[in-house]
Amino acid sequence: MRSSRAAALALVGALALSACTVGTQNVDTTSAEGEVRGTITFQTWSLRAAYRGYFEKLIDKFEKKYPGTHVKWVDQPAEGYADKISADAAGGTLPDVVNVSPDLAAPLAKAHLALDLDSAAPQYRDEYLPAAWKSTKIPGMKGTYAFPWYLNTGPLFYNKRLFDKAGLDPDDPPRTYDELFDAALTMAERSGGKIATLANVPTIEDFGRYGVRVMNSSGTAFTFDEPKGVELLKRYRKLYRAGALDSQAFTSTPEQAGRKFMQQSVAMNPGSALDLDKFKKDAPSLYEHIGITDAPNNTGHPNMYVQGLMVNAAGDNKATSVAFAHFVTNAENQMAFAHETTVFPSTKGALDGDFFTEQDGTDKTRVRVASAKSLEKAVNYTPVLLSDDMKTVLQNAVTRALRGDESPEKALRRAAEECNRLLQLG
Structure with a gap:
């Protein structure tokens, strides 16, 4: 589905x-x-x-x-x-x-x-x-x-064995972004950079769950370039530089990220009940250590x-x-x-x-x-006015910022300006 x-x-x-x-x-x-x-x-x-x-x-x-x-x-x-x-x-x-x-x-x-x-x-x-x-x-x-x-809503799978090996509580996964970033940096440090916690770059949903105001109330302008949005990218850039975000996250497809999770080189990944069946059959050593949680958020509301x-x-x-x-x-x-x-x-x-x-x-x-x-408490974080082209603009900006090609402030400002230009065309 x-x-x-x-x-x-x-x-x-x-x-x-x-x-x-x-x-x-x-x-x-x-x-x-x-x-x-x-x-x-x-x-x-x-x-x-x-x-x-x-x-x-x-x-x-x-x-x-x-x-x-x-x-x-x-x-x-x-x-x-x-x-x-x-x-x-x-x-x-x-x-x-x-x-x-x-x-x-x-x-x-x-x-x-x-x-x-x-x-x-x-x-x-x-x-x-x-x-x-x-x-x-x-x-x-x-x-x-x-x-x-x-x-x-997508459950988030995590590898309890990898959490335990890094000295993290396998029964208490990250529930906020502060907890997520702390756990990811710990995982990278204690694995010598061999284990990334995440395999995906942030999307508009992450901005929303982080607490960023992604659009003004009248629907006339995107606002994800506000200071809190810049803060999110700076923190993801820190993860990337520490090896806590997979090095191929910029180009990785969901299928590729899923394979890395199954290979146990990534500690957390979204999925579905169908994935659990696959883990049981193709990755039994992962399956026996699977934990299920919500994607972290700072708002109290999943996506x-x-x-x-x-x-x-x-x-x-x-x-x-x-x-x-x-x-x-x-x-x-x-x-x-x-x-x-x-x-x-x-x-x-x-x-x-x-x-x-x-x-x-x-x-x-x-x-x-x-x-x-x-x-029970979920909301839709993706603005109804955000088109596929606009999502691509934001994705490209995120990539430039995380790689260091552009500052997070400049990358998000340019992305918001372009998305607002496209919005006016509609």
Whole structure:
């Protein structure tokens, strides 16, 4: 399942054009009155192959509950998903109910193509976790633009043997960034620089978890270059120079970082229940020493990844679309989907049930319980207005600063200026 997928910047421009070409400026984005009947189209994001049976049964159940309705289900591949939405929006062929992440919902909302649920369906708001409902609020706009669907958060694995060998408490992993940096420097020093604690450079989520204000409240400017953001990079640069951050972290893929963790040359790495199965089979000496914790944060709030269902405000059958989007994301159906997958429901109270709190001795449950606990206080740190191009700009700045090619102050200032330039283009 996906944790996060960013939209291409081209989507913003295309949707701005679509607002003119298909006349969406005059679309009513605040109401969805009418009878629940007729045909709608429902689009998911790379889910058919693994969950076809689940969705076919779900649609059949909806059509029986609302006689006279028909749901056409289409599933798009992960590759080019943002481009597909862009083309449909520009051509006036956007499906009635669309699976979106918050960053995909933002340009659709700005183009008057996303229904404002705070106005059109406020009666459902209290069914969902507040942080999940707020995930598609767009800075500078009033409203919420997608039903929260499934959530995820990445557990952080750590090697207890390596912690113990370095004189660190294997049962008390770092929970704040101060603790993380102290532990990482200790690990590097006591291993003679042979063991790095981290294999990944900081991303926008790290800035958020560190306590950096990444964007102003009005959504008009990125602010990750403020002193606290500079401080984060200075501390990561210290890790890199000490060997506490893997020397190949700038170019390493998640798969490569995972291999280093399995080889036990890196002490901590994010993952999932699927990784535990892999450790058990391919790296048994690591598996017996695996610890599970949350990614460190200074805010008291782990990171939350959100997928949602947006209703096309320009669709011909908004009443049925709202009814279906709510049906898919109600407590009963979200729980059923959670049993099929490794994701978590966004409805209130769902994470308190035995399925997410009781251990049964299996690896899958071990990770599920740990992740569900962290979601209780999780928030989405990635601004909905941060495009894929902007993420690349920030990544390049981080690399320059950590390598010493540029000071952290200059690198972040230039990155913020470029991201703000791109923001204005949208």
